[in-house]
Amino acid sequence: MREIVKDDRPFTRYEVPRDEAMPKLRAEGNLYKIDNAERADGDSLSFYVTGQPGEGRFEDLCRGPHVPSTGRIGAYKVMNVAGAYWHGDASKQMLQRVYGTTWPDKKALNDYLQQLEEARKRDHRRLGQELGLFTLDPSVGPGLVLWKPNGAIVRHTLEETIRQELLRRGYQPVYTPAIGKLDLYRTSGHYPYYKDSQYPPLFESRRAERLNKLWELARGNEERASDEEVALYNELAEQHKDLAEFGYPAAAPAEERLKRVRAWLAQEDGYLLRPMNCPHHVKIYASEKRSYRDLPVRLAEFGNVYRFEQSGEVHGMTRVRGFTQDDAHVFCTPDQLPAEINGCVDMARQALKMVQLDDYRVRIGLRDPKSDKYIGSNENWAKSEAAIRAAVQTANINYTEEIGEAAFYGPKIDFVVKDCLGREWQLGTIQVDYNLPERFDLTYIGDDNQPHRPVMVHRAPLGSFERFVGILIEHFAGAFPLWLAPVQAAVCTVSDKSLEYGRKVFEACAQIGLRVMIDDSDDRIGAKIRRATMQKIPYILVIGEQEAAGGLVNVRTREGKQLGSHKLLDFVHACAIEVNERGQKKPTPAESVS
RNA sequence: GCCGAUGUAGCUCAAUGGCAGAGCACGGCUUUCGUAAAGCCGGGGUUGUGGGUUCGACUCCCACCAUCGGCUCCA
The missing domain is CATH 3.30.930.10 (Bira Bifunctional Protein; Domain 2)
Incomplete structure (x- = not known):
């Protein structure tokens, strides 16, 4: 690939009438190209060609557009490889698809890769783990x-x-409960239409399970019951006198048979x-x-x-x-x-x-x-x-x-x-x-x-x-606005000397319903701030002897901004207002009247 | 479900056929410190699960499970 880029080979587009192009493609024998050409609209097909006839010449059916020449590609990287169905159709063959990215130069590529890395840091699965938001446990079940x-x-x-x-x-x-009789979903149409994407039904008895099977069979045979359907009914009738008494309208259209089966299911059914x-x-x-x-x-x-x-x-x-x-x-x-x-x-x-x-x-x-x-x-x-x-x-x-x-x-x-x-x-x-x-x-x-x-x-x-x-x-990259933040404020004491006042600050915050934690470990203040910052706690309250003396809190945000020292009550009230606004100013009563 | 990759301590990752390790986290002790990481000590593992190859398997092979990236699907 490096060689091709170095050669700076130009791409040339040319169009060929469909009648001329198709035989040529058929002769080449690439079934996918032929299929694509047949799918393409219009009376002519476009091709791209690069290189001289003979040596290293590459010619390809493509709608385009292409870069003018290979020299424009300064940097490239293969990103991943994955199977993909032909034309996105799961019933068709799966081909290997190679995903790559190309850029004018190395720097642009690196910027892009850097950007991808940044994006990955926002991934909710990663942040969910780091911030203690949720967990998935295989012993509970995938996707739960x-x-x-x-x-x-x-x-x-x-x-x-x-x-x-x-x-x-x-x-x-x-x-309402998270479970219901299967027949409820037969009526709504969710069953069996979405059967494959539902947890299998729970049956209270084998009889109910077999009856449901009978219902599914009856559903598939419009005119009259199939042999399999009749055999299943006979098996059931042998075991259950009440079902034998009624008989089975095997020659009747599906509608009537389904009605009969559902009447039986009304007594004993599965749950979904x-x-x-x-x-x-x-x-x-x-x-x-x-x-x-x-x-x-x-x-x-x-x-x-x-x-x-x-x-x-x-x-x-x-x-x-x-x-x-x-x-x-x-x-x-x-x-x-x-x-x-x-x-x-x-x-x-x-x-x-x-x-x-x-x-x-x-x-x-x-x-x-x-x-x-x-x-x-x-x-x-x-x-x-x-x-x-x-x-x-x-x-x-x-x-x-x-x-x-x-x-x-x-x-x-x-x-x-x-x-x-x-x-x-x-x-x-x-x-x-x-x-x-x-x-x-x-x-x-x-x-x-x-x-x-x-x-x-x-x-x-x-x-x-x-x-x-x-x-x-x-x-939010894990940095929830104040009203949503799991922990809204962290009280970080500088030393044990300020611990008593720190607890007072904690109480004052908790008092008005602020979600607050206190870090009274014997770590240094820098470590406490680091921890709180990484937990994306909106307000970090640094509490030392100066604050204790003045009834103050020194406020630092998770972004590292110093908001200076404030009276404890002023801070608490400001938080209460911020939480109430839910991050957006509400109109005052006067404004909302007009 | 399909294609491919991955799976080692709570987390992030070493160890490529020969005694399973580090950092963070956790526990204990020392330290009481002013705005993004103090120091010392300690506990912690059926290497995803099950089989196989081998004198010997984290390492090689098979199956299953889960995760990741796509595809397909998404009431």
Whole structure:
């Protein structure tokens, strides 16, 4: 490669009509090039060539662009090697892909590598370890996060803030269990559609397990039962008299057989660790007769869900197998839908602003008409897609529309951010759903005294606490703003002579609810400051004999800034105000009235 | 799930077929010190797990598990 760069070989682009180029490619016999050429648009194909005919000449089908010549490459480095599916299709062959980076000169390359190293220091997995935020233990299970005390404070503080906001916005808190009967998810469609990414169901008996198998078989045979299905029924009938009595409508279409099996399953079924909270919330909605006067009903829960993510996908806190969504489901009339979506968009944006996450993009996920993974009618999809589009336009947000990014029950608005290495993660999400209300036959009584179908909005402004905090760690590089910092102030005594006053300072801080620690070890002040700084504690209070004499605290920040000596009470009050503002000035009462 | 790499003390990492080590952290003692690391001593390991090769395995081979980087997936 060094040689090629030294030769400064120019690249020349030329185009050839498709009719001429294809036979040539076929003659060369590179199947992938032929495939690429067939995929390419247009009537002509572009090629790049370098070197003289004969010796060292390299010619390649490529859309381009290329650097003008190899001499422009001053520095390069192979970054990593990994398998990649041909055209990103997992059913296709996997090829080896070599990732490299090239720069005009050595310095630019080194700067880039330096920058990568800096980014790695922000990695939430590393900081989570260093700052005692969370841990993952293989004996608990991959992708199952253990929140350590420091991380739990960050999460708890976020939870409390969101809770207050939910109440202000008319949400009603509910609590539901993290497990439910399998049939609940047969109705919603989560089972067996997402079977592969769910923990396997728990069956209370072998009978229930076999019946579920029968249900799955019946589902796969539209016209009539297969031999395997009938054999399974016979096996069950032999063991269970009650099943034998009913018989099995083997010649009937799937719908009828499924109905029969589900009736049996109603007595004895499996349980699923829930992959979503919506079915439980749907059942709370359905537990009362609802009037149009009651709508919208907004049921909120920090709901624990479990998804069996593929082994290669589990990643720190951002892609896990058990997580807690700041979830809620809004049940409303079609008329109320626009206002409800707008409210959800507003809350999601507010949540991001609260933590100064302003580098995000908004994606509208639409159904892929070519795919069969979606439930519900075209009309329902048309309505919900229109509602989603209208909401982002009302909010005046830049967004992209992406086909195939919808949930199986409805289109969505996603808030997407990047981690320290530029990988994208979906945080907040808002989903419009006409379909689950139908599947669960939800109604409300309208002013015409007739039952009507409500619309559902699924929404989670943060997404999940796991992913959100993971991203926050990287966003702040572990240096959380005061209101979120696990430890907000560290009292560092210079010597034992100032220990007594140091304890008084500690008490005064703790008194007003500041999260404070005292370092009364016999280390020197420099070591104490270093430790507190590395723990990214916002305020380090240096307490010596001078401070003790004057009732002062000497304040140093984790950035190394000296804020000088202040009266103890002044410091404590300033902190209280800073915490209350949550890092952003709130309008005064007078301002908020106008 | 797929491709590849990695796995040694709580953490970061040495030891390449011949007695498993260092720094930090942890415990004890000395020290009481003014803004990013005081000193001494000590405890700590079934080298991811299971098999194999070998006189002998952290080291070589196989399987599994986990992690890391991609791919695919992501309700």
